[in-house]
């Protein structure tokens with residue numbers, strides 16, 4: 001991330017004096033996929049790629065924003081009717097609006113920003129953007145909003161200004177990340193625990209298919225609807241205490257099998273399995289048992305592919321190559337519909353696996369997957 005480039009373009013656009021600099025990262029997730037909107041557990045960590053923004057209060061009610069990556073400018077007030085056209089600017093506008101809706105009053109500002117989270121790779125570039133501005137505005141205008149609420153502001157931005165009915169994982173990870181630690185979060189109670197993550201003898205690497213499916217957000221929202229419907233049907237059939245699929249066991253789900261479409265049943269079956277896998281992984285991590293972690297990752301991939309149907313040919317291919325190479329764990333990461341696999345690989349297999357994955361993927365799909373080494377890093381912060 002070239003902070004100097006952002007500062008220079010800020011200065012070219014908006015003149016002196018210099019602004020303040022804030023950053024917020026993307027995230028990985030070891031396990032617990034599509035569990036966050038089902039009241040379940042997730043296991044993310046912030047990464048060393050993210051968004052950086054230079055911001056300066058401008059004493060007006062207006063926001064003037066420059067995207068360094070897109071070389072695009074937007075200007076708006078914080079009135080609902082002033083929603084900007086450009087989708088990138090909606091994220092910033094959404095954060096401002098969600099703050100205003102909560103009774104906070106950020107003032108106008110000038111800003112330039114850029115990021116190095118690969119777009120569409122399932123590493124949450126959008127949460128990084130939301131968290132950067134949520135964190136920065138809260139700090140600069142002394143709004144007194146706690147970090148949980150900042151995460152909810154980012155999430156509500158997705159719901160209300162982007163159209164993705166996401167859970168809280170990405171924004172939470174971006175705000176609460178801690179170098180060298182994964183975080184197990186209970187998305188119902190919002191209790192969380194940091195787990196030091198230094199898997200001795202293993203490496204964690206992402207392979208990016210560079211595939212991004214267009215209808216990902218509507219497909220995502222549809223998955224969520226299936227889950228909410230399944231939970232409701234279980235609740236209404238003898239289990240009034242069920243709030244989310246997190247509360248449902250396979251036995252309870254089987255009781256209502258006839259009342260659910262085949263599709264909704266499969267979606268719910270995946271989530272019920274994933275909830276137990278996250279807990280198995282968190283126990284395994286306490287014992288440094290990475291073989292169990294890896295086994296759970298493969299099971300998650302299988303569920304995401306066959307039952308939740310958010311994988312794709314390219315991701316399944318990379319998962320198969322990982323298996324053939326004896327990689328400890330591998331699975332599609334994030335929402336799915338393209339993006340990355342996350343791989344837990346023994347040191348001595350690492351180079352061989354990468355070489356094989358690149359060559360075989362290129363032979364089949366015409367380009368190599370991109371490789372990102374995972375460095376687990378700190379969450380949102382002011383850096384200058």
Ligand code: GLA
Nearest residue numbers: 033034166167168169334335
């Ligand atoms: C996206 C969403 C998250 C989560 C994941 C899947 O990243 O933003 O809330 O649901 O997909 O685990």
